[in-house]
Amino acid sequence: MAVEPKKHEMPTQDAKTRARNFKEVALGYTAEVAVAEAKRCLNCKNRPCVDGCPVNIAIPDFISKIKENDFEGAYGVISESSSLPAVCGRVCPQETQCESKCTLGIKFEPVGIGRLERFVSDYHNANFKGEPEIPASNGRKVAVIGSGPSGLTCAGDLAKKGYKVTVFEALHLAGGVLVYGIPEFRLPKSIVQKEVDALKKYGVDVETNVVVGKTITVDELFGQGFEAVFIGSGAGLPRFMGIPGESLKGVYSANEFLTRNNLMKAFNNDSRTPIMHAENVAVVGGGNVAMDAARTALRLGAKNVYIVYRRSMDELPARKEEVEHAEEEGIRFEILRNPVEIIGYNNPDDRRDPRNGFVTGIKVRKCELGEPDEKGRRRPVEIAGSEYVIDVDCVIMAIGTSPNPLIKNTTAGLDVNNHGGIIVEEATGKTSKEGVYAGGDAVTGAATVILAMGAGKQAAKAIDEYLKNKK
Amino acid sequence: MYRIAVKRELNPTVTMMEIEAPLVAAKAQAGQFIILRVDADGERIPLTVAGCDTLKGTVKIIFQVVGGTTMRLNTKKQGEYIQDFVGPLGCPTRTDGIKKVCIVGGGVGCAIALPVAQKFHDLGAEVHSIIGFRNKDLLILEDEFKACSDKLTVMTDDGSYGRKGVVTEPLKEAIEAGENYDEVITIGPLIMMKFVVATTKPYNIPTTVSMNPIMIDGTGMCGGCRLTVGGKTKFACVDGPDFNGFEVDFDEAMARGTMYADFERKEREEFCNLFKKEVK
Numbered sequence: 001m002a003v004e005p006k007k008h009e010m011p012t013q014d015a016k017t018r019a020r021n022f023k024e025v026a027l028g029y030t031a032e033v034a035v036a037e038a039k040r041c042l043n044c045k046n047r048p049c050v051d052g053c054p055v056n057i058a059i060p061d062f063i064s065k066i067k068e069n070d071f072e073g074a075y076g077v078i079s080e081s082s083s084l085p086a087v088c089g090r091v092c093p094q095e096t097q098c099e100s101k102c103t104l105g106i107k108f109e110p111v112g113i114g115r116l117e118r119f120v121s122d123y124h125n126a127n128f129k130g131e132p133e134i135p136a137s138n139g140r141k142v143a144v145i146g147s148g149p150s151g152l153t154c155a156g157d158l159a160k161k162g163y164k165v166t167v168f169e170a171l172h173l174a175g176g177v178l179v180y181g182i183p184e185f186r187l188p189k190s191i192v193q194k195e196v197d198a199l200k201k202y203g204v205d206v207e208t209n210v211v212v213g214k215t216i217t218v219d220e221l222f223g224q225g226f227e228a229v230f231i232g233s234g235a236g237l238p239r240f241m242g243i244p245g246e247s248l249k250g251v252y253s254a255n256e257f258l259t260r261n262n263l264m265k266a267f268n269n270d271s272r273t274p275i276m277h278a279e280n281v282a283v284v285g286g287g288n289v290a291m292d293a294a295r296t297a298l299r300l301g302a303k304n305v306y307i308v309y310r311r312s313m314d315e316l317p318a319r320k321e322e323v324e325h326a327e328e329e330g331i332r333f334e335i336l337r338n339p340v341e342i343i344g345y346n347n348p349d350d351r352r353d354p355r356n357g358f359v360t361g362i363k364v365r366k367c368e369l370g371e372p373d374e375k376g377r378r379r380p381v382e383i384a385g386s387e388y389v390i391d392v393d394c395v396i397m398a399i400g401t402s403p404n405p406l407i408k409n410t411t412a413g414l415d416v417n418n419h420g421g422i423i424v425e426e427a428t429g430k431t432s433k434e435g436v437y438a439g440g441d442a443v444t445g446a447a448t449v450i451l452a453m454g455a456g457k458q459a460a461k462a463i464d465e466y467l468k469n470k471k
Numbered sequence: 472m473y474r475i476a477v478k479r480e481l482n483p484t485v486t487m488m489e490i491e492a493p494l495v496a497a498k499a500q501a502g503q504f505i506i507l508r509v510d511a512d513g514e515r516i517p518l519t520v521a522g523c524d525t526l527k528g529t530v531k532i533i534f535q536v537v538g539g540t541t542m543r544l545n546t547k548k549q550g551e552y553i554q555d556f557v558g559p560l561g562c563p564t565r566t567d568g569i570k571k572v573c574i575v576g577g578g579v580g581c582a583i584a585l586p587v588a589q590k591f592h593d594l595g596a597e598v599h600s601i602i603g604f605r606n607k608d609l610l611i612l613e614d615e616f617k618a619c620s621d622k623l624t625v626m627t628d629d630g631s632y633g634r635k636g637v638v639t640e641p642l643k644e645a646i647e648a649g650e651n652y653d654e655v656i657t658i659g660p661l662i663m664m665k666f667v668v669a670t671t672k673p674y675n676i677p678t679t680v681s682m683n684p685i686m687i688d689g690t691g692m693c694g695g696c697r698l699t700v701g702g703k704t705k706f707a708c709v710d711g712p713d714f715n716g717f718e719v720d721f722d723e724a725m726a727r728g729t730m731y732a733d734f735e736r737k738e739r740e741e742f743c744n745l746f747k748k749e750v751k
Contacts, residue, residue, distance in 0.1 A: 170690045172508060172515075172555040180692075209557040211690055215494050238694035240704055247704075247723050249730040253694035259687050264514060272514040272539060273687075274734035357726040404691050405709060 005108040008037045010115055015328040019298050022184045022267055025325055026090070026118075031071070034119040038066035041111045044103045049113060052101035054454035057081040059098055059113055066116060075124040078117060083156035083199075084149060084453060086125060086191045089118025091182060092450045093319045125194055132201055138162040140467055143226040145212045145407070148176020149449045150232035150440030152199060153456030154463075159202040161464050166226070167199075168210040173263065176234055177441075178449070180263040181255070183292050185299065186322075189262075213406030218414070218436060227470070228435045228463045231422060232456060235441035236404025240397055241284070245342030250276060250359035254285070254293040254398035261296050278394030280304045282362045284339055285398030286311065289446075291322040293396045294331045305331050306390060310338040310367050310380040334390065337364040338382055342395050361389040400446050411436075421445055429459035430466075437463055472552040473507075476529050481611040485535050485579050486545050487521070493528030495558045501586040502564030502681065502713055505530060506689040508555040509543045516540050517686045519583040519658075519712070520559060530558070533582030533611070539738030560689045561712045564679070566590060569653045571597040573645065574620075575638050575667050577659025578604060583681060584658040585612050585619075592619035599650065600624070601641050603663070607632035638663065639670045646674050654679060657716065661725045668716040678716035682707045684724060685731070699723055 011027040012018070018025050029037065041063045049059045058077050065074035078085045094100075094114035102110030140163055144155045147169040155165045173179055175192040200206065210216060218229055238253030240246050257275070260266040266275035281297040283290050286309035294305045307326070309316060312335050316323055327333070341363040347353035366386035369378040403420040415423045415432035422431055422438040429437040439455025441447055477489040495505060504519040522531040536545045547553060564587050572591050576584030581602045591598050600616050603626040610632055616623050624641045625633030634641070642655070657667040658681040671678045684696040684707050691709035698705050701718035705711065 170557070171688060172557070180688075209555055210494065211557060211560065214558065214560055214690075215498060234692075236691045237706060237709070238692075240694075240697075242704075247697065247699055247720075247727060249727060256687060256693040256695040259693050264687065265512075270512050272512055272543075272738065274514075274731040276730075354732075357729075406691060 003042075003104065003108060004036075004040055007040075007109045007112040007115070008033045010112070012325075015325075015330075018185065019295075019329040020301075022299055024188050025185050028122055029115055029119040031069075031119075031123070034066055034116060035069060037112050037116060038063045040104060041067075042104055046103065048101035048103060049098040049111075052098040053081075054097065054450045055081045055457055057098075057117075062120065063111065063113075063116060066120065071120055071123045072128065074120045075128075078120060082453070083153045083457075084195050084449075085117055086121035087149070087178060087187060087195060088450055088453070089114055089116075089121055090187050090191075091448075093448060095320050097450070125191070132198070134202060135160055135162045137164060137203070140164065141166070141226045142228045142230070142463060142467075143168065143221045144230045144232065145218075146170075146176055146232040146234055146440070146442070147174035147196070147206060148178060148232055148234050148440060148452065150452035150456035150459075151176065151230065152195065153453040154230045154232060154439070154460045155204045156199050156202065157457055157460035158463060159199065159204045161460075163464075163467075164203065166205040166207060168212050168216075169206060169208045170211040171263065172208050174206045174208060176232075180259045181289065181292070183258065183262055183296050185295065186292065211406065213410045218407065218411045218433075222435065227467055228437065230429070230456070230459050230463065231407060231431070231436065231438035231442055232440045232452070233404055233407055233442045235401035235446045237402050238397065239400045239402060241339060241399065243339055243341055245344055245359070246397070248342055248344040248359050249357050250278065250394045251342055252276075252394070252396045254283070254289045254396050255401065257293050257396050258289070258296065261300070267296075267300060275300065276394055277301050278392070280392040281394045281396065282306045282308050282334075282339075282390055282392045283396045283398055284308045285400075286316040286318060287398065287400075287446075288318045288322055290398035291318045291326050291331075293398050295326055295329060297394065297396065298329060298331065302394075304392075306334045306392070307331055308334045308337050308339055308362065308364060308390075310336065311378065312336055312369060315377050334364065336367045336369070336380065338367050338380060339363065340365050340387060343389065359393050359395055361391050362395055363387055363389045401441070403442055403445065407442075419445060427458060428462035429455055430462060435466070472554065473556040474552050475547055475549055476527065478547070478549040481533065482609050484609065485533060485582070485611055487531060487533045487582075488544075489524070489527075489529040489531050490553065490556055491528055492530050492556045492558075495556065496523040496525050496528045496530050499523045499530055499559035500563035501590040503559035503561050504689070504712060505532065505556060505558030506560065506686065507532075507544075507553055507557075509540060509547065510554050513543065513554060514540055515555075515687055515689070517560070517683065517689055517708075519681065519683065520586065521582045522586050522589075530556075533579060535579040538735050539742045542739070542742045557689070560708060562710075564590070564656065564681075564713055566594055566596075569596055571599075571651065571653050573599045573601065573642065573650070573652045573655045575642060575655060575657040575659070576600070576602045577638060577657075577663040578609065579611075580659030580663075580681075581612055581616070584656070585615055587656055587658070588616060589619045597621050599645065599652070601626065601638045603627070603638040603659070604632075605629070637666070639666050642667065643670050646671070646676065652676050657681070661721055661728065664716065665721040668719075668721070672717060679713050680716040680719055682712050682714060682719065682724065684727060
């Protein structure tokens, strides 16, 4: 039988409708479509997809189970390697990971591995009624700082090995970037909550409203009987460009804009947290966070939303699917443009004019692509005299973050690099301080959910070995 | 959930609460702040710590009832609970090497200035305090300031209590009379702090201001609390809330503080209407 050359399409909400609501965009495969998509897998000998997965899920094995209509069996295979399959099936950049290695992809479109992973975990969440098997406790305490993807993964793996794990979260809700950063329309918060609840069933304690480095220090955690600590505190301070006008009213960091909306539910009328409902919005940056911010602004009612990015469409670091979704929804891409100034309203005759100090536009300079930089991406070169103003009333800066200083400032013996990232041994997440491990954005700077999960997983393994040898 | 162990009205618009939060109480120092949410839909608001009792495990907060959230907080009774309470956040007020200090507080800012004055007093420094209010009815914490100050001047705008006038007048007089302050620390409305800085600058007396911008997480994640200090972007939650007053761009901070003025007005009105309904 000939192989279907294309992936089965993911059903989505109609672009016009979804651009005005916060419901999930992608609707997921039905069982029938999932089985048909699974049958596209060649079950090849080399299994290159497994190497493409940062947590090495046995991809052909779970796909084989789908072929046999054994969806719970498929879930069992995935959960051996991944703690958050419903999350990863939605937000992993599969096109640069597992799917980029797929043998079928040499001639045709690769197998829709991410879509299948999502199907399997949604099936499990909807249908599984049993209780997980709780491992016998070994009575040893491990602290995990941060309840984002790396922390949840590390906590889950250690709990499954019998450790008594406590997760400390600074915010009032667990989930880290999965709840404050990634919007509802891409990752419903009910899914994150299910994953957190599942961990609690394994005996993991989650302590919210605890800022490690302030409320309690790493050294004090050891004093309380924790034998190892994993730091997964995430990325921190948002970066700004340093151009004039960044303090005007209507300029947000993407973190603030998304936190107001995702964590604090500002889109909802019952929320007490305000957010600007702007008509024209410019989002500076080209990553997933920029796409999330742009699409959120659109859903809050904006007429025009621009992505301002200094390279071309080919260099956009965002997931391909997010860029496509954004384009379908009507986000406009002002590519090869570099902002030089944000312009604000100023009524010289009336200092009390309420419009004073609010954003009216962003001045950008055109760029062209020059020589590739050290990462191989072509450098943008500004074209002198090419400036023009885009009329906007809101500007969102989505140009990355630098690591949070709270833990490094209060933990003696914890080495950080000159960017402020915690220095670790790559394979284990071991830091310069005895018994302390770290992973995720706190180490790498802003990266992906799955890389953070991979780091959490490696660290859990290393912590287990460390504690077994320590006795 | 965090229990309100004590609630007391200090004046018709200012309330004091002691909240049970032993982890925070064990750590909090003068100059630091907490973030709280009143209920499950609530916004996160920062309030500077007004004192703590490590034995009882309580943290004292003093707030002015100005917006929707502080109105909601003020409806909570002693013995009831608030949803979230996290801290201590920010850096403590710097005290090293300061032997003689002038603390200048304005309005509800005096609640935050008090623990700072007490700390200097406990460290053996000479403490002069100048506290200012709109009128006699709004006066708070006079006895507490008296107890920890070598010299206390109370000012009211309308002269209904203490001396009539603004806080910068006695400050300028003291400086001109030869009081050699190592540091002036000022906490209150932005406009007052701006003028305190304008008063001390000609004499080049180091002046610390305590900033209280709009915040969400308070841990250095969202960037909402950014200020321009010495021409650089700083985050009040992790770099502050205390800053060198000579370097703070007050005009910008004042403008940013009004970003949600419309929303806040609506919130207040909505809350007041809600309250009217409940009373009926």
